[in-house]
Amino acid sequence: VLFRSDFRGKCILLVEDNELNRELLCQILSQEYDVIEAENGQVALEILKEHKNSISLIFLDVVMPVMDGYTFLNRLRSDSSMSFIPVVVTTQSSSEEDEVNALSHGATDFVPKPYRPQIILHRAANLIELRENAAMVNQFMYDRLTGLFSREYFYQKVQERLNESTGTSYAIVCSNVENFKVYNDIFGIRAGDEVLRRIADLFREMMGENGICARYGTDRFLCLMRQERLPEWMRVHSSAEKLPGLSNIELKWGVYKISNRAVPVEKMCDRAFLVADSIKGRYNQRIGIYDDVLRDKLLREQAITESMETALAEGQFSVYLQPKYWLQNDTMAGAEALARWIHPELGFMNPGEFIPLFEKNGFITKLDRYVWEQTCKKLQQWRQEGYPDIAVSVNVSRADVYQEDLPETMSSLVAQYGIEPRQLHLELTESAYTENPNQIIAVVDELRNRGFVIEMDDFGSGYSSLNMLNQVHFDILKLDMKFIQTETAKPGEMSIMRFVVNLAKWLNLSTVAEGVETKAQLERLRDVGCDYAQGYYFSRPLPVQEFEKLLAAGKKRLEDEE
Numbered sequence: 001v002l003f004r005s006d007f008r009g010k011c012i013l014l015v016e017d018n019e020l021n022r023e024l025l026c027q028i029l030s031q032e033y034d035v036i037e038a039e040n041g042q043v044a045l046e047i048l049k050e051h052k053n054s055i056s057l058i059f060l061d062v063v064m065p066v067m068d069g070y071t072f073l074n075r076l077r078s079d080s081s082m083s084f085i086p087v088v089v090t091t092q093s094s095s096e097e098d099e100v101n102a103l104s105h106g107a108t109d110f111v112p113k114p115y116r117p118q119i120i121l122h123r124a125a126n127l128i129e130l131r132e133n134a135a136m137v138n139q140f141m142y143d144r145l146t147g148l149f150s151r152e153y154f155y156q157k158v159q160e161r162l163n164e165s166t167g168t169s170y171a172i173v174c175s176n177v178e179n180f181k182v183y184n185d186i187f188g189i190r191a192g193d194e195v196l197r198r199i200a201d202l203f204r205e206m207m208g209e210n211g212i213c214a215r216y217g218t219d220r221f222l223c224l225m226r227q228e229r230l231p232e233w234m235r236v237h238s239s240a241e242k243l244p245g246l247s248n249i250e251l252k253w254g255v256y257k258i259s260n261r262a263v264p265v266e267k268m269c270d271r272a273f274l275v276a277d278s279i280k281g282r283y284n285q286r287i288g289i290y291d292d293v294l295r296d297k298l299l300r301e302q303a304i305t306e307s308m309e310t311a312l313a314e315g316q317f318s319v320y321l322q323p324k325y326w327l328q329n330d331t332m333a334g335a336e337a338l339a340r341w342i343h344p345e346l347g348f349m350n351p352g353e354f355i356p357l358f359e360k361n362g363f364i365t366k367l368d369r370y371v372w373e374q375t376c377k378k379l380q381q382w383r384q385e386g387y388p389d390i391a392v393s394v395n396v397s398r399a400d401v402y403q404e405d406l407p408e409t410m411s412s413l414v415a416q417y418g419i420e421p422r423q424l425h426l427e428l429t430e431s432a433y434t435e436n437p438n439q440i441i442a443v444v445d446e447l448r449n450r451g452f453v454i455e456m457d458d459f460g461s462g463y464s465s466l467n468m469l470n471q472v473h474f475d476i477l478k479l480d481m482k483f484i485q486t487e488t489a490k491p492g493e494m495s496i497m498r499f500v501v502n503l504a505k506w507l508n509l510s511t512v513a514e515g516v517e518t519k520a521q522l523e524r525l526r527d528v529g530c531d532y533a534q535g536y537y538f539s540r541p542l543p544v545q546e547f548e549k550l551l552a553a554g555k556k557r558l559e560d561e562e
Ligand code: C2E
Pocket: 322, 337, 338, 339, 350, 351, 352, 355, 364, 367, 368, 371, 395, 396, 397, 457, 458, 481, 514, 515, 516, 517, 534, 535, 536, 537, 541
């Protein structure tokens, strides 16, 4: 074995028994490559055993003693560990028959004698590049963790299948793991990976050997299924029964039936996932199907998204205020600012419709800033007009917490309107904690140092952890309305609400109950020792002018006392 020239990276194996020919080719190739020489097929195979991973290309003579070129080619192509190496066959003649013969034996290309150096070098370079690109594509074809197709390859495969079988109706079926992030946090990344592999197996079982299945993103999977299989598949997968090996896992499925093949595959997949996402958190629903209802909802969402910037600029958003009462003497203790949108075409909209959308598309930070500023403006005006000094709570969404300059923004707002930071209560939800504990701990401390009062909103609605109460220094715990609305008034029964209120007292936190609708609920709250209450029983959220009438009563009392 001869190594010609210094090691320069790419290496060509030259298989040729005729010494003169070998010398000729070697001189040409070694201008650009490392060359290893072999005098027959047998020797070449030995060399390959050791160097197959570093050989980029083979030049092969077909007529050789010991093992001829075609036998060598057959061996090479039948060994999957080296079948991908391109082979250029060299022959004496340039007859078409020779060329066809070479190619049919698995040669990649063919060069006749006499050798023309520039052509040989170009061919070598092209073949090596082609092969390297192909290797790269291969890497992107499969998902490493599960061995299913990658997203891009899935699109391609689906498109091919749709083009081939025009007579069959298909559907895109996808799955998404409910709360996969929480699962990962609790059980660890390795267990999470294991779950993902199980899900991949589930797809393989569902679709069989030739199924077109892919992992789409972390915990998202999809496949192409024939529509005729859907009824049976749905019967199996809509039951609440847990899947083997996936007992802690809940899968949400989305189905998009392909009716119009002109829709790009990517879009079909988006739609399938949209349905899957639309049933998130619905305990008893496993499968969602893309239909006209969902389509209309998406169109409405699109209309909302398209008009939100203008709406903010044109003042279509307004702030409503819902009063909050102190339970010891039933006086108004403050209010919560809640956004409303009076849309020129869609009409009056409650935040339930647009806030979740704004949280997804990021616009929430702009709207929140607007609401904060309107609130500060009002507080300033009330102060100037001699209304009682009340505090107003504003909602601070998760995205706001992630903004570096939130504390600074808040401080400059209150400074600009000449009000006290303690007049602005900030309601944060625990989801920010679940996602990024350290950040929220730091931000809350910083805001409190600046004098703001921090409320934990919707406590008990998500994955509240007692640990969070310990780590994040809130001032006020705002109990989710589920608490009061499911509370049974059985005397003597140890209630969850009593426990939470006592816990809050023990942590030196005040408590606010929201969603109080009846007198019985109010009495119950007094009984367990809750400090404040908010709800329809007292008042709905009111337009500012109406709220000011309530405030005026307090103002009158102040004036009477003077
Ligand atoms: P939230 O912060 O939990 O606000 C309380 C919601 O409960 C309000 O709904 C309020 O109108 C409603 N509510 C008050 N009393 C009762 C009652 O006795 N019974 C019942 N069933 N409901 C009651 P709203 O105004 O529709 O707001 C919904 C959610 O939208 C809010 O929940 C809050 O998370 C969000 N939101 C509203 N305005 C803003 C805002 O300016 N910024 C941000 N980030 N979120 C906002």
